[in-house]
Amino acid sequence: QVLLQESGPGLVKPSETLYLTCTVFGDSLNRGSHYWTWIRQPAGQGLEWIGRIFTSGSTNYNPSLKSRVTISADTSESQFSLELNSVTAADTAVYYCARDNALSHDIMTGGGYYAMDVWGQGTTVTVSS
């Protein structure tokens, strides 16, 4: 069974940097078909994809956050991390880590049909002085 667990401070001051870590149990960050992803959800609102990291270390970020976000991985610790700098109250949300897995493949192109099939329980981050 694959489990993901987020950890990090629940309170961050405005203009400071938010650091979260996701520890992966039961899977390897080196497995070639997975991306490791961060998503957030402000209270009572929808889901926002923040970005992801692949086994090679390559990353994709949401352009709306790209200038402030870094996602990195430590395969020896089976962890991947999120850094979001210059935070404001608008960054207050529940932050989830998730495994983005190719659940099937496109017959024509061979490309993967990705979906987040394993999620952490989420961690609430509040930005306030």
Add this chain to the structure above:
Amino acid sequence: DIQLSQSPSSVSASVGDTVTITCRASQNIRNFLNWYQQKPGKAPEILIFAASGLQSGVPSRFSGSGSGTDFTLSISSLQPEDFALYFCQQTFSVPWTFGRGTKVDTK
């Protein structure tokens, strides 16, 4: 970014009803469309991938259809545990984006 318009934003239904939720993409996303269920205080869970693929362990009363820009999630014979929030998500191009969600609550 690809925009997803989900409707309705909420629907009231009774146990045993069939509920249909639609998701419209701002451009052709072929069948790169997923559906998730989220219960209060919990992380979302994948129900349907690639528009119509049923995720392992998900009851067969959930079904998805559509391609291109128009997609549907249907829940037949609604069960008490199905009252929840449902989101669509596109994985055609980065950044992945989500619909605003549909709340299924008790009539």
